[in-house]
Amino acid sequence: MLETTLSTSRGRDLATAFLHSNQVPFEFALNGRNTQANRPFPHVNGPIPTVDSTGTSSYHAVNFKVEKRYSSGLRFLVNYTIQKNMETNGTGPSAFTQNGGTSFVFDNYNLSRELAVAPVDVPQILVASYGYELPWLKRNPVLGGWQVNGITTLRGGFPSDLRTNVLAPIFNTFNLPDVVAGAETQVQSGRGVDNFFNPSAFKVLGTAWSATGANIQLLGDSARRNVRGPGALNMDFSAFKNTRITERYSVQFRAEFFNLANTPTFFLPSASSNTMTCIGPAGAACNAGNPQFGKISNGTATGR
Numbered sequence: 001m002l003e004t005t006l007s008t009s010r011g012r013d014l015a016t017a018f019l020h021s022n023q024v025p026f027e028f029a030l031n032g033r034n035t036q037a038n039r040p041f042p043h044v045n046g047p048i049p050t051v052d053s054t055g056t057s058s059y060h061a062v063n064f065k066v067e068k069r070y071s072s073g074l075r076f077l078v079n080y081t082i083q084k085n086m087e088t089n090g091t092g093p094s095a096f097t098q099n100g101g102t103s104f105v106f107d108n109y110n111l112s113r114e115l116a117v118a119p120v121d122v123p124q125i126l127v128a129s130y131g132y133e134l135p136w137l138k139r140n141p142v143l144g145g146w147q148v149n150g151i152t153t154l155r156g157g158f159p160s161d162l163r164t165n166v167l168a169p170i171f172n173t174f175n176l177p178d179v180v181a182g183a184e185t186q187v188q189s190g191r192g193v194d195n196f197f198n199p200s201a202f203k204v205l206g207t208a209w210s211a212t213g214a215n216i217q218l219l220g221d222s223a224r225r226n227v228r229g230p231g232a233l234n235m236d237f238s239a240f241k242n243t244r245i246t247e248r249y250s251v252q253f254r255a256e257f258f259n260l261a262n263t264p265t266f267f268l269p270s271a272s273s274n275t276m277t278c279i280g281p282a283g284a285a286c287n288a289g290n291p292q293f294g295k296i297s298n299g300t301a302t303g304r
Contacts, residue, residue, distance in 0.1 A: 003065040007083075014055030014090035020108040022048040023171050026219060032212035034169050047104065047173060054111075055090025057118065059083065073133030073147075078126075085121040089114035102163070104173045106224065116159070116224035123156040123228075145242040150260075153234045159225035162197070162271045166204045168217045176220035177202040185227050187294070196269040197227055197294030229268035230296065235260040259304050266299035 022041050028034040036042055061083035068076050089111055093103035106113045129151045137144040162185075163174045179185060183201035205218040237260040241253040270292040 001067045005063045007061045009059045011057035013053045015092040016055040016089045018049035018103045023108040025109045057087045057090045076130035078128045081125045085118040087118040126154045128152045147240040150237040157229040157231045160268045160271045176222040193296040230266045232265040233263045262304040266296045269296045
């Protein structure tokens with residue numbers, strides 16, 4: 001049986017990430033008004049986090065299901081889903097702290113910058129389960145009676161923010177880099193636990209002179225959560241042998257292997273660059289000052 005389904009949903013009035021209520025617009029930095037006295041709450045020298053219910057979400061997915069019910073000793077069920085989960089500053093502050101991320105919005109005066117894939121978005125998922133009674137020597141009470149079973153799961157990676165602390169002087173808490181045109185944000189050749197993200201694919205935007213003659217760091221134009229961590233593969237497998245002793249009694253030999261391929265499930269690589277150091281003029285490709293940038297340091301410990 002082949003079954004195909006389309007799913008879509010929309011959410012509104014969701015709890016948001018922390019708004020930065022004591023930030024100033026970027027225009028204030030350009031005209032020299034980015035001072036403590038011009039902050040919305042000038043007597044508070046720090047961020048004032050607030051949460052409202054203006055977040056939105058949209059989810060679209062297509063699912064393919066193939067099923068064979070038990071017959072002739074064989075059964076299987078396969079589900080494959082392609083999906084995309086987008087949000088505009090939704091699901092609440094705690095959802096955005098994965099991978100050392102920040103719960104604050106990037107620009108309190110331009111919340112359209114918060115439109116991105118949701119922190120829980122996984123683009124593709126494949127799950128296959130099966131069982132097969134081997135027909136060979138089936139009538140032989142000693143050598144026959146074998147059965148194999150398994151569940152295999154594959155999924156894509158979760159998204160992650162990539163940030164830099166080369167801040168624009170508007171009292172925000174982080175900045176985003178730019179992506180170098182044509183560069184792959186993730187290592188394509190030789191990708192591994194020590195080089196998953198490609199630091200040379202990002203750059204820190206240059207500066208501009210304010211009306212008062214100050215050199216102002218510009219805001220990066222990367223999207224939120226524009227890189228993805230590693231996917232996951234898990235194979236559980238078992239082999240049974242059923243031997244009939246009498247009409248009423250039988251003996252079963254069972255061997256079960258969890259994570260048969262012994263594949264680790266890694267967590268998100270480090271994506272916070274404390275300092276992105278430009279090579280050459282401002283706006284050139286940059287190296288991540290954080291030596292752990294793009295490296296995978298932990299994951300699940302369950303082996304075969």
